[in-house]
Amino acid sequence: MKTTKSIKFHTDENFDKTTSVKSFLQNCNKVGNTLLDLHFGSFIETNKYDFINQTKDYNNVFFNIRSHHYQQIQEKVFNMIWVRYDRVIKNIKFDDPKLNYLKYFAFKWDDVGNYLEKKIKKTKNNLFYRQLFWYWSQSQDQIKLEIDTLVLKIIRSSKIPKFKKLVIKVDARTTGFEQTEQAKYFGYWLSIITNTKIKGRYEQVYIPIKWSEYHEEQLDGSRLNNSFIIKWDDIYDRLEIIGSFNVQETSLNPSKPHQDNTLGIDVGVSKLLTFSNGYQVDTQALQKEFERFLQYEKQVKRLESKGLYNSKKYIRKQVQLANKVENQINRCLNNIPEDYQYVVFEDLNFKDKISRKINYLIRRFQVQGIFTKANQKQRHFKIKSINPAYTSQQCRVCNFTDRKNRANQSEFICKNCGYAENADVNASMNIKERFLDVRFKKLKYKGQIKKFLKELFESGQASHNLASQLSTGVA
Numbered sequence: 001m002k003t004t005k006s007i008k009f010h011t012d013e014n015f016d017k018t019t020s021v022k023s024f025l026q027n028c029n030k031v032g033n034t035l036l037d038l039h040f041g042s043f044i045e046t047n048k049y050d051f052i053n054q055t056k057d058y059n060n061v062f063f064n065i066r067s068h069h070y071q072q073i074q075e076k077v078f079n080m081i082w083v084r085y086d087r088v089i090k091n092i093k094f095d096d097p098k099l100n101y102l103k104y105f106a107f108k109w110d111d112v113g114n115y116l117e118k119k120i121k122k123t124k125n126n127l128f129y130r131q132l133f134w135y136w137s138q139s140q141d142q143i144k145l146e147i148d149t150l151v152l153k154i155i156r157s158s159k160i161p162k163f164k165k166l167v168i169k170v171d172a173r174t175t176g177f178e179q180t181e182q183a184k185y186f187g188y189w190l191s192i193i194t195n196t197k198i199k200g201r202y203e204q205v206y207i208p209i210k211w212s213e214y215h216e217e218q219l220d221g222s223r224l225n226n227s228f229i230i231k232w233d234d235i236y237d238r239l240e241i242i243g244s245f246n247v248q249e250t251s252l253n254p255s256k257p258h259q260d261n262t263l264g265i266d267v268g269v270s271k272l273l274t275f276s277n278g279y280q281v282d283t284q285a286l287q288k289e290f291e292r293f294l295q296y297e298k299q300v301k302r303l304e305s306k307g308l309y310n311s312k313k314y315i316r317k318q319v320q321l322a323n324k325v326e327n328q329i330n331r332c333l334n335n336i337p338e339d340y341q342y343v344v345f346e347d348l349n350f351k352d353k354i355s356r357k358i359n360y361l362i363r364r365f366q367v368q369g370i371f372t373k374a375n376q377k378q379r380h381f382k383i384k385s386i387n388p389a390y391t392s393q394q395c396r397v398c399n400f401t402d403r404k405n406r407a408n409q410s411e412f413i414c415k416n417c418g419y420a421e422n423a424d425v426n427a428s429m430n431i432k433e434r435f436l437d438v439r440f441k442k443l444k445y446k447g448q449i450k451k452f453l454k455e456l457f458e459s460g461q462a463s464h465n466l467a468s469q470l471s472t473g474v475a
């Protein structure tokens with residue numbers, strides 16, 4: 001299995017020829033912004049305009065630039081359209097839950113019928129989907145018109161987006177990255193065919209690239225791929241070139257789990273995730289939202305008991321929050337340093353002494369499922385799980401395990417040895433240790449784990465006593 005890594009280059013400042021590249025990037029941005037203007041401006045006067053699938057080629061009519069660059073710009077524009085479109089749809093609120101459901105099909109109505117039929121089958125004739133299907137087949141033209149018109153109206157009335165950063169993707173058709181044989185002062189050069197025509201041909205610019213030991217080390221004999229991202233770095237006012245190369249996936253020959261390549265993760269409320277290397281994920285915003293959701297849920301329960309509540313909104317809110325939790329966790333997993341080959345988390349089905357809140361968080365937002373799903377992705381680490389019984393009460397120094405060790409929600413102070421640590425960090429370290437200690441693998445039940453922890457603690461105390469006796473000379 002191969003994986004792609006990126007590597008950054010700069011131009012050699014002794015040979016600065018980057019001004020023409022900067023104006024090339026500015027030119028590309030101008031084309032992109034004109035396309036955005038055309039798209040969000042005059043061309044959407046009519047409802048018949050195919051808003052989403054608009055990929056018309058204006059290059060020959062308006063711009064006449066190198067077609068490979070035009071394709072890349074078009075792709076950027078297209079992405080921007082999608083982002084804007086998604087945001088608008090998400091913010092639209094129809095009073096009718098049926099319209100609210102169907103709004104996600106705006107400008108892509110072809111599959112609605114099939115989709116709903118499948119949904120009905122999957123949910124075993126759910127009433128909502130059956131009603132939706134009937135409603136759709138009765139009045140689809142009217143629904144399409146109503147939703148598309150509103151989406152267009154909102155898009156037309158909002159500000160037209162603009163590209164500000166000077167960045168574009170280039171590949172072998174316009175760009176070369178080669179070693180020079182004659183040059184004394186630099187090892188490599190980058191050539192770019194720009195959009196400027198000189199005597200009927202597009203100008204080609206040559207830029208010397210700074211090559212360092214770092215690059216040599218990183219590449220380690222691998223060849224650079226022939227597509228690059230070239231970007232103007234506004235802070236240093238210089239050109240940045242981001243290349244990529246392929247390396248063999250290390251997880252094919254993983255080393256055995258040990259202290260340095262293993263990371264434990266504790267799931268909590270005040271910090272969603274705490275890592276055994278001390279890193280905590282600040283989820284204040286998410287936490288506030290979670291608190292608000294709990295409040296809202298209380299309110300819903302009250303109204304529901306009086307038969308006054310339509311649960312569609314509640315379900316939607318829950319789904320939204322679940323997506324946020326999932327995104328947050330995935331973002332953290334994506335940022336785990338390359339050094340770690342094993343990431344250990346608690347099998348949440350066994351999490352003990354769960355507070356009401358954490359229980360809610362885990363159950364409602366299917367945190368366990370997020371980890372399971374994450375494990376199917378190809379990454380530089382493997383996700384493992386352990387039975388976490390007592391990991392939050394166990395002292396990682398002397399193994400004394402007691403509920404009282406938790407001085408409060410966030411502090412751990414061992415009643416036996418006095419070891420003090422952030423409670424979540426202590427737990428995440430225990431999670432890691434438990435995975436590394438093979439003796440735990442046989443222990444399935446809480447009772448067995450408790451007994452073993454007690455043995456560990458007592459044998460530690462015994463050797464401690466022996467050591468202090470020896471050191472004081474009383475054997």
Ligand SMILES: [Zn+2]
Pocket residue numbers: 395396397398399400414415416417418419
């Ligand atoms: Zn202790």
